[in-house]
Amino acid sequence: MRRPGSHLIRGRFTAPTGTDMQRFSSSLAVDLRMLDEDIDGSIAHATMLGRVGIVTPEEAETLCAGLETVREEIHRGDWVPGDEHEDVHMAVEERLTLVVGEVGKKIHTARSRNDQVATDVRLWLKRRLIELDDALADLITALLDRIEADGRVLLPGYTHLQRGQPILLGHHLLGHVWPLARDRERLAGALARVDKSPLGACAMAGTPHPIDRDISAELLGFDGLVENAMDAVASRDHEQEVVAACAICMTHLSRISEELVLWSSVEFNFVRLGDAYATGSSIMPQKRNPDAAELVRGKSARVYGDLQALLSLVKALPLAYNRDLQEDREPLFDAVDTTIASVRITAGMWRTLTVSRDRFESDLEGDFSLATELADLLAARGVPFREAHEVVGGIVRWCEEQGRGLEALTASAAREFHASFPDDLGPWLDPRAAAERRTSAGGTAWKEIKRQITMLRKTVLRKTDSESQV
């Protein structure tokens, strides 16, 4: 008995696959996201077969036109493949043969589903990685715009979530932007390894037919070949690398999100999320919840799981292709989709939130986060830093005993602690002046922030250049 979908490859069997097995085995639902890539790969393959004379030019043309018809039919829903097809490759091939007749049976000369699927996934990734890079460039732009608008706002810089030293918001945000710029570099590095064509590797041994793998690679826009046919069908490290880069990126987004959650609390009262990204409560009418940030933070866990799945999937698999590898797409697609969505939402939050510009302005007057400034003052006047640290530690204790902050420290009181303190402590107890004095490379001074904005804007522009080459 012959059933649609399974008959193409069951010549050596006497009975069809069980329906339970068909359902269990089919990856069609997931694969359909790669329909265009599958058709593109087949068109490149058919064109190559024509050019090298494995099929006639007319046959190649018929195959290519037929493949376009199948693409349209499936996109329009005129033909709906189902679980009876093991995967998108079988579905397209079977439909092609119905559309163009006998010649359709020639499309599978000198290829295997093993190199087909490897090609499809790489093409899919190439396209999606451009979207992810665009999204990251846009998020970086949103943050740089924000720094230009609100970057001089004062806030405490934290370590251990304890107030450390006064800084400018621009400085803090640049601490998020640089990792995102590196995410783009990491993904670009991964893309270079994704961008190789496995097509023509066939099952794993190559083929006796006189194919030219360079032709199909070039038609598909690949940058070169996966040289070894075993490697081409067995390896998934390029997928793992992309998902690892996504996982690292999600870590960065989760840190940004965590701060948005904290900063939008009544306790911090430092930012207010735009209405478009804040959510209400079903019971507490006053609520203005930072769900968007919480979801990004939560979704990072999913992407870590995707990475774990992909690593475990390939671990200890014997070469070359094993059916296990069919399980790669769900975590791969999920990781890429989730990261793109999270990057976009984060950009949206930053574009629409408002910063309470004065929140820390008076709060930081006399704040102990100026203690380092006093120690640096003494050190600049020749006192060994360790001694200065000790002296200022004593000053902090003295202030605390009086239940006051550093505003209690007059110049004469300071001199009791060390003779090197100057007559006027004013400039050193001014949080903004303290921040602006940190002009060392990468310091919190506005001048340094502006320098980095210029550097980062260039990296965003470079993206546009590289894209125009794609």
Ligand code: ARG
């Ligand atoms: N559906 C398969 C996959 O996704 C395609 C390759 C099948 N190859 C095979 N030898 N069964 O991995």
